[in-house]
Amino acid sequence: MAEKKAGPLEPKSILEQASMQVQQSIQVEPLGNLRRTHTCNQIRPENVGQPVTLMGWVHRRRDLGGLIFLDLRDRYGITQCVIDPDAGEAFSKAERVRSEFVLAVTGKVAARTDKTINKNLDTGGVELVVESLLILNTSKPLPIPVAEDAQVDESLRMQYRYLDLRRPLMSKHILMRHKLAKAVRDYMDGQSFMEIETPMLMSSTPEGARDYLVPSRVNKGKFYALPQSPQIFKQLLMVSGQDRYFQIARCFRDEDLRADRQPEFTQIDIEMSFVGQEDVFAMVEGLVRHMWSSVMNVELPTRFRRMPYSEAAERYGSDKPDLRFDLDFHELELSGGPVSGIVKGFRVAGKGAQSRKEGDAWVEMAKNSGLGGLFFASVADGEVKSSISKHVGEEALKAVAAKVGAENGDLIVIGAHADRKKLNAALGKIRLEMGKKFELMARDRYEFSWVVDFPLYALNEETGKLEPEHHPFTSCHPDDFDKLKNNPVEARAAAYDLVLNGNELASGSIRIHNRDMQIEVLSKTGLTYEEIHAKFGFLLDAFEYGAPPHGGIALGLDRLVTICAGVESIREVIAFPKNQQAQCLLTNAPVDPTQEQLDILALKIDPSKLG
Numbered sequence: 001m002a003e004k005k006a007g008p009l010e011p012k013s014i015l016e017q018a019s020m021q022v023q024q025s026i027q028v029e030p031l032g033n034l035r036r037t038h039t040c041n042q043i044r045p046e047n048v049g050q051p052v053t054l055m056g057w058v059h060r061r062r063d064l065g066g067l068i069f070l071d072l073r074d075r076y077g078i079t080q081c082v083i084d085p086d087a088g089e090a091f092s093k094a095e096r097v098r099s100e101f102v103l104a105v106t107g108k109v110a111a112r113t114d115k116t117i118n119k120n121l122d123t124g125g126v127e128l129v130v131e132s133l134l135i136l137n138t139s140k141p142l143p144i145p146v147a148e149d150a151q152v153d154e155s156l157r158m159q160y161r162y163l164d165l166r167r168p169l170m171s172k173h174i175l176m177r178h179k180l181a182k183a184v185r186d187y188m189d190g191q192s193f194m195e196i197e198t199p200m201l202m203s204s205t206p207e208g209a210r211d212y213l214v215p216s217r218v219n220k221g222k223f224y225a226l227p228q229s230p231q232i233f234k235q236l237l238m239v240s241g242q243d244r245y246f247q248i249a250r251c252f253r254d255e256d257l258r259a260d261r262q263p264e265f266t267q268i269d270i271e272m273s274f275v276g277q278e279d280v281f282a283m284v285e286g287l288v289r290h291m292w293s294s295v296m297n298v299e300l301p302t303r304f305r306r307m308p309y310s311e312a313a314e315r316y317g318s319d320k321p322d323l324r325f326d327l328d329f330h331e332l333e334l335s336g337g338p339v340s341g342i343v344k345g346f347r348v349a350g351k352g353a354q355s356r357k358e359g360d361a362w363v364e365m366a367k368n369s370g371l372g373g374l375f376f377a378s379v380a381d382g383e384v385k386s387s388i389s390k391h392v393g394e395e396a397l398k399a400v401a402a403k404v405g406a407e408n409g410d411l412i413v414i415g416a417h418a419d420r421k422k423l424n425a426a427l428g429k430i431r432l433e434m435g436k437k438f439e440l441m442a443r444d445r446y447e448f449s450w451v452v453d454f455p456l457y458a459l460n461e462e463t464g465k466l467e468p469e470h471h472p473f474t475s476c477h478p479d480d481f482d483k484l485k486n487n488p489v490e491a492r493a494a495a496y497d498l499v500l501n502g503n504e505l506a507s508g509s510i511r512i513h514n515r516d517m518q519i520e521v522l523s524k525t526g527l528t529y530e531e532i533h534a535k536f537g538f539l540l541d542a543f544e545y546g547a548p549p550h551g552g553i554a555l556g557l558d559r560l561v562t563i564c565a566g567v568e569s570i571r572e573v574i575a576f577p578k579n580q581q582a583q584c585l586l587t588n589a590p591v592d593p594t595q596e597q598l599d600i601l602a603l604k605i606d607p608s609k610l611g
Contacts, residue, residue, distance in 0.1 A: 041077025100139035198233035210254035226252035238550040271552035317428020322502030323447040325440035337391025341418040352378030371426035474509040508553025
């Protein structure tokens with residue numbers, strides 16, 4: 001006979017068995033007609049003497065012998081409840097109550113004494129003197145703490161996400177997400193935008209990542225794709241004359257995950273007719289200012305900075321530069337010994353006294369980033385000191401110090417590489433890490449910038465083919481139409497990103513609305529005329545029926561909330577996220593299909609293809 005496996009509801013420890021014995025001896029009571037009069041964050045000194053009914057979870061329990069104190073919690077806050085022996089049955093029940101029991105308590109509000117006021121709670125000036133208590137449900141000992149923000153393994157938190165979300169900090173994140181989404185809807189409605197839903201089941205479109213495919217039962221052997229974005233549909237809405245569209249849209253991309261990626265994510269999707277780039281900028285700046293003002297209580301400037309893509313790459317080594325700190329690059333005239341190729345450097349104020357160990361760590365990071373060489377110089381008493389001075393000469397180093405604006409006590413970081421793009425990218429990583437190490441990134445500072453004039457295409461070095469830098473529905477920059485035909489790799493796109501503190505917060509473009517230009521842009525990626533019509537014939541047809549000039553943008557809601565909440569990972573601001581293997585540890589998705597499900601869909605799994 002096979003060994004019987006313990007079910008998920010069977011006790012797994014002596015502590016849990018004891019807890020369950022206590023629970024079994026407690027009579028759980030029905031709610032009946034009783035209703036709460038206030039939340040656990042509503043009562044104030046002006047409520048003293050009033051009868052109140054609260055409902056929530058036991059956050060903490062303290063038994064002081066003659067008195068029992070219960071901190072009752074709901075998503076709104078915490079109220080201290082006090083039960084004395086004169087409460088009779090309520091006191092008897094309170095003696096058996098444990099953390100995370102669900103209670104309904106009724107009593108009168110009393111003022112706390114000056115010595116017992118809790119200034120850390122909104123309700124800290126009062127307490128509820130309990131007269132009656134209902135135990136609405138019991139709770140086993142929790143696998144993760146919710147009463148305090150202890151360090152807990154993330155996998156365990158995701159497995160018990162319904163408990164993790166009870167933590168006040170997590171509840172605060174979810175509330176902030178709600179408020180930001182509400183601010184979007186309020187603002188967009190005031191700007192004559194309509195919220196319109198677009199399909200989840202659609203055809204596959206080339207947008208830079210792998211699609212999630214959904215097999216069709218009705219059309220066996222055929223598949224839908226989950227949308228990487230509503231891009232084509234929002235353009236068709238412009239053709240349909242809807243003029244101003246927005247949607248808080250769910251999107252799906254099958255790509256490798258990291259802290260700021262999820263297989264399913266949410267974006268604030270926007271499209272407008274009869275606009276140019278600056279019109280989109282003005283609308284988005286107004287939206288962002290409204291969100292920050294109404295949710296963060298922070299006033300932002302009326303106009304954000306504009307920066308060409310080429311400047312961002314050359315000065316900061318990134319197309320999403322963090323502008324909360326300087327450390328911008330200067331091209332240097334320096335050569336000799338190990339210093340060769342293109343040379344760039346930047347100044348770090350007051351950090352000239354680097355140890356050998358610290359320098360070696362930066363050099364190792366530079367090597368891992370593909371940098372050919374990383375060198376240091378420091379300024380002290382008007383002299384520039386460096387291990388490369390014997391190779392490049394003291395006068396050349398003085399010129400370097402002058403070029404980067406270095407003064408006494410400053411550190412000069414110098415990088416060299418034969419490839420400009422690789423040099424910029426590697427120095428960009430060093431710059432960011434130094435910004436973190438030297439604590440130059442103030443969390444309460446918000447530096448927005450529009451990065452504009454991206455390349456229209458990128459050359460895939462492996463295939464030798466051109467690929468859209470943004471997506472294939474982006475219009476060519478109006479000054480580069482000739483380059484599109486004759487030298488497409490040099491053509492700029494009418495594309496733009498909104499960058500915040502080193503994060504790509506939004507990405508958009510002025511779209512193609514002309515059939516011939518759309519075919520031209522797609523053909524440059526290697527698609528044949530037949531392939532273009534097979535994939536995008538419906539869009540090309542639409543462009544022949546009076547398509548207006550239009551443009552738009554999509555803001556990443558998950559990333560936006562992450563920045564506003566001051567956390568590192570978007571998993572902290574999503575109610576039910578996936579882990580880095582795209583798994584839901586709560587529901588165990590994805591799961592193996594049954595044979596019946598496969599048969600209905602006319603599918604068969606090849607075991608040799610499984611990992």
